[in-house]
Amino acid sequence: MATATYTGTEKPNYLNWKTSVASWLLTYDHKRIAILYLVSISVFFLMGGLAAALIRMELATPRGDLLTSDIYNKMFTTHGVIMIFLFLIPSIPAVFGNFLLPLMIGARDVAFPRLNLLSWYFFMAGALMVLIALFRGGIDTGWTFYTPYSSSFAKGEVSLAIVGVFLAGFASIFTGINFLVTIHKMRAPGMTWFRLPLFVWAMYATSLIQVLGTPVVAITLLLVAVERTFRIGIFDPNLGGDPILYQHLFWFYSHPAVYIMILPAMGVISEVISAFSKRRVFGYHFVAFSSLAIAIIGFLVWGHHMFSTGQSMYAGIVFSFLTWIVAIPSAIKTFNWMATIWKGRVHWDTPMLYALGFMGLFVIGGLTGLHLAAMATNVHLTDTYFIVAHFHYVMVGGAIMGYLAALHFWWPKMTGRMYPEGWGKLAAMLVFVGFNLTFFPQFILGYMGMPRRYHSYPEEWAVLNVLSTAGSSVLGLGYLLPVIYLTWSLKYGKVVTERNPWGARGLEWELVDPVPDPHNFERTPIVTRPAYDYGHPEEPTGFVPKPRPVVVGGKDG
């Protein structure tokens, strides 16, 4: 297939040097693969959001008058499966990790560029299967695919959806392997471990979870498909299996998966808060190691999802205790971010608004997690709207706020265009207000005992549900605005001519063109300063060495 190559007069960059469709679909460039992921997951986000809108519209009235209970079950399954497997898990790692990791460490690409492209194709193949399953009648298992319902009773294309999730899981594993090897092997000279940006530390910790955890859930889900298809008893008690075994294996991955979503967002927040406070991140080493601590301890807490599902009380006590411990590294990060802002020269640009929103919402999400870590309150709150509110505060209030902060912060570097700042701030405020209005009432509803996953409810819960639905419309508008103004900015946004419009520190800002060169750096840079060295603005973080002069002649010549 013919490939249109660059013939213009301006300096070629990764966007314009080849323009054919094939040059995008067969690219090995980490930046282009990041854009492929960005476009794909944005579409999936809108689809998942549409399902959420239908759920909230149904719950605006106590009677189940918009969707039947069967359709409602399928709708929340659609929302969960798409948002978790097709948006949240790949969101920051596959988009911003891919785009930024080599730029931040001074490398030309990731360690395995072909594997990187293969990852996107696996993801898209998996997504296609999931979507076919959802559109061919849908599935109603919930995103957790709990057995024996999913393996023996549920109708619909459950096995197809499972194979789709399996493939998307392997895309995630490929990304994790790529990042681990890249960080270990491809750092520029002078880029020591403790000069790495904290986003890279966060991506390292995330990659560990992806590599160590994802294979477990992939095989577990495949076993569900095997039991469903061949009636081999693994999880169904009627076939000699054990449904609690499924929950152990599923949550061994799926609790750490929450950290796949939140750890990268934490990395983003470290970058944004430092850049817009013009200060080095307070307690750099603690923040870096807390990412690893979250990744490791996060693997030891899965049983708190099973306090009321038949797990032994003694195991529950151990899991409860460990769950309390995992709160410590998250608290370390939060306190260090606050200390970074303290006495900083704070700039209230859009990315910073999202970062501050993240901090507030994540703290609420994290602290309500402690209510669920305690066995006594957990038993009361299990399967209520308290759980729904809690994990949305972490996964939407945390992960998506971090994602939006990253999108606005690095948008000028990714596209060479600036978005309208006023619209950006308005959207950030709408998201914050809309989010709280949507999900805070759900804490109260859950405390009052409203169970999740029902399409109707008693009259006395109507006011809080109406508030929640009203909030979701504000939240929806807050999400829609960036789609509009960011798309608009691609053509009409102010052209960014300087490398570093935010005055941030880091190789990607100081040494990389406004829109990166296809090869990132002219030559491998040499890093001379630690990350976030805002105290020495005159000293760059690193430099690109000049080419060696070609000596003609000489004594041997």
Place this chain on the structure above:
Amino acid sequence: MAGHSDSHVHPVSLYTRTLWWLMALLVLTVVAGYIPNVPNWLGVVIALTIAVWKATIVIMNFMHVRFSGKLAWLFAGAGFFWLIIMLAFAFADYVSRPWEPFHGWPE
């Protein structure tokens, strides 16, 4: 870079020998499954021992960990360690749970 010394050529015989070992262990697994009067717990121990043996052969030879640096050993070891975490915590639930037989379970 330190850590990876897998530049030498491996003879085909290494892979054929590995394959034969795996086949032999597969046969051993089946044979062990049919030995009469073996207590359940011993059967599990035998099956798991053979499985670990097979996995070790695959990791060492097919995945070249034998010829790799310390970093590859560390990551391969971490994989096993994580497996132990998963099994230990999950089994801790089973051994500390009051056990009530369900219709369909083997006696």
